[in-house]
Amino acid sequence: NDPGNFLDLCRGGHAEDPKASLKHFKLLKVAGAYWRGDKDKKMLTRIYGTAFATAEELEEYVHLQEEAKKRDHRKLGQQLDLFTFSPLVGAGLPLFTPRGTAIRDELSKLLTELQGVAGYAKTDIPHLAKPELYKTSGHWDKFGDSLFHVKGKGDEPFVVKPMNCPHHTQIFASRSRSYRDLPIRFAEITKVYRDEQAGELLGLARVRSITQDDAHVFCTPDQVGQEIATAMGIIHDFYQPFDFELTVRLSLSDSANPDAYLGTPEIWKSAESSLRDALNEHGVEFVEEEGEAAFYGPKIDYTATDSLKRRWQLATVQLDLNMPERFELKYTDGDGNPQTPIMIHRAISGAQERFIAVLLEHYNGHLPLWLSPTQVIVLPISDEQLPYAQSVAEQFTAAGVRAEVDQRTESIGKKIRNAELMRHPVMLIVGKKEVDADTVAVRDQDGDQGSKKTATVVADLAKQIAERI
Known part of the structure; x- marks a missing residue:
C-alpha cells in the first residue's frame, strides 16, 4: 500500500x-x-x-x-576576531567587532551601489509596529509564534518587526500614486527579529537578530518582466566577485494544500506564470518545485554551491499579488481609474549573518582582498623600523586601503605566523634594507612577491580593491 x-x-x-x-x-x-x-x-x-x-x-x-x-565559522569568527556572543545580551544575538563590521560594511556598500544604479531608493523604518500591521499583511497568523512582543507605558501593544515588507506598503500608501510614478523601488538594509527556539540557533547561520538587504518594488502588470530582470541582474552582479556556482529554482505553491497560502488559485496561477515567463524570456535555466513558495506568492530562488559542495539557498525574488490587495494599495492608471499595484519582494544575500557564515566556511577565512577586514598588515623586523612601518600604513590608509602595523616586540617569524592565522591577505615586511630603498617586501597568499616601491604597491592594491578582485 x-x-x-x-x-x-x-x-x-x-x-x-x-x-x-x-x-x-x-x-x-x-x-x-x-x-x-x-x-x-x-x-x-x-x-x-x-x-x-x-x-x-x-x-x-x-x-x-x-x-x-x-572551517566552522564559529571557530573562525573567534580566531579572526569578527563576532562574539554574550550571555548578558542573549543567545542568537551576535555582536560584531570592528573587524566583523568591516565585512558587513563592504557587503552593504556593494549592495547599495548596485541598487542605486538600478533606481532603488533607500528608506528607513522603525523596528516596532502595532500588531494590526501584521494581522493585515497575514504574517500574524503565519508567524505569530515567532514574534517578540513589546509593551510600553500605555496600553497599546507593539511587536518587534519580523519582516519589513508591511512597513514599505505604508510608505507607498502615504500619498496618491499615478501610473507615471511607477515602478517605485524601496530598498533598506536593516534588522528584523524572530524568536527562534534556543535549540535551533547555530552561530551566525541561525540567529534571532537578522540583517536583511530587503527591497520592494511596486509596479504595473506590464512592468513586472523588466523589474524581475533588473532584480536578476543585481543578483548576478552581486555574486560575480564570489566563486559560487549558482542554480535557479522557480518555487511554486503546493497544489494539494491551497489553504497554506494567501489568495485565490487564479492569483497564484497568474503570478507563477509571470515569473516563469520572465525566466524563459531571459534564457535562464531553472527547475520548478512545488511547495517551496512563500505563503503570499511564488518566488525565484538562487542556490549557491560552495567549495565544500554544500548548497545554500541565498538570493530570492518573490512576486506578491496578495499583500497589495490586503492593504488596499492603489495607483491611478492612464484612464484615471484606481488599480492595485503588483509587489515584488527581493533579497540578494538573504540574511547577512548567514551569508557571512557561508563566506567564512567557503573561503576558510581567506576572504577576497576587497572584503578582508585588514587588507594590509605591515610587519617591521625590529622596533627601529616601526616609524617607517607606520608611515607605510598611513600611505595605504590615505588610499582607502585598510592597513595595520604589527607593533609587538616579537620575532618576524612570529609576526608572519600570526598574520597567516589572522588570514591577512597581504603582508609587507620592512627591515633596514626596505627603509633605505623606500620599498616593502611583499608577501601574499601565493608567497613572496619580492621588494617593490611602496607607491607601486599602494596603487596596485587600491586598484584591485576598487575592482573587487
Whole structure:
C-alpha cells in the first residue's frame, strides 16, 4: 500500500544484494534517542552511516566533512576576531567587532551601489509596529509564534518587526500614486527579529537578530518582466566577485494544500506564470518545485554551491499579488481609474549573518582582498623600523586601503605566523634594507612577491580593491 506515493524509507531492506551494492560505506557516529521522543521511555541507540557507489565518492565525502569541521565559522569568527556572543545580551544575538563590521560594511556598500544604479531608493523604518500591521499583511497568523512582543507605558501593544515588507506598503500608501510614478523601488538594509527556539540557533547561520538587504518594488502588470530582470541582474552582479556556482529554482505553491497560502488559485496561477515567463524570456535555466513558495506568492530562488559542495539557498525574488490587495494599495492608471499595484519582494544575500557564515566556511577565512577586514598588515623586523612601518600604513590608509602595523616586540617569524592565522591577505615586511630603498617586501597568499616601491604597491592594491578582485 503506497498512498500518495509515500515511501517509508525506514522499512528495509533497501538493497537486493547489500554485500554487492553497499561495499563502500562508513559508520559516522552513534547517539542516544528516546523512543518516540518520550524521555520516560527506553533510551535507544541511533547509528549514523553513509554509503556511496564508489570508494572515491566515499573518500571525497569524508574529506569534505572533515574539512567542514575545520572551517566552522564559529571557530573562525573567534580566531579572526569578527563576532562574539554574550550571555548578558542573549543567545542568537551576535555582536560584531570592528573587524566583523568591516565585512558587513563592504557587503552593504556593494549592495547599495548596485541598487542605486538600478533606481532603488533607500528608506528607513522603525523596528516596532502595532500588531494590526501584521494581522493585515497575514504574517500574524503565519508567524505569530515567532514574534517578540513589546509593551510600553500605555496600553497599546507593539511587536518587534519580523519582516519589513508591511512597513514599505505604508510608505507607498502615504500619498496618491499615478501610473507615471511607477515602478517605485524601496530598498533598506536593516534588522528584523524572530524568536527562534534556543535549540535551533547555530552561530551566525541561525540567529534571532537578522540583517536583511530587503527591497520592494511596486509596479504595473506590464512592468513586472523588466523589474524581475533588473532584480536578476543585481543578483548576478552581486555574486560575480564570489566563486559560487549558482542554480535557479522557480518555487511554486503546493497544489494539494491551497489553504497554506494567501489568495485565490487564479492569483497564484497568474503570478507563477509571470515569473516563469520572465525566466524563459531571459534564457535562464531553472527547475520548478512545488511547495517551496512563500505563503503570499511564488518566488525565484538562487542556490549557491560552495567549495565544500554544500548548497545554500541565498538570493530570492518573490512576486506578491496578495499583500497589495490586503492593504488596499492603489495607483491611478492612464484612464484615471484606481488599480492595485503588483509587489515584488527581493533579497540578494538573504540574511547577512548567514551569508557571512557561508563566506567564512567557503573561503576558510581567506576572504577576497576587497572584503578582508585588514587588507594590509605591515610587519617591521625590529622596533627601529616601526616609524617607517607606520608611515607605510598611513600611505595605504590615505588610499582607502585598510592597513595595520604589527607593533609587538616579537620575532618576524612570529609576526608572519600570526598574520597567516589572522588570514591577512597581504603582508609587507620592512627591515633596514626596505627603509633605505623606500620599498616593502611583499608577501601574499601565493608567497613572496619580492621588494617593490611602496607607491607601486599602494596603487596596485587600491586598484584591485576598487575592482573587487
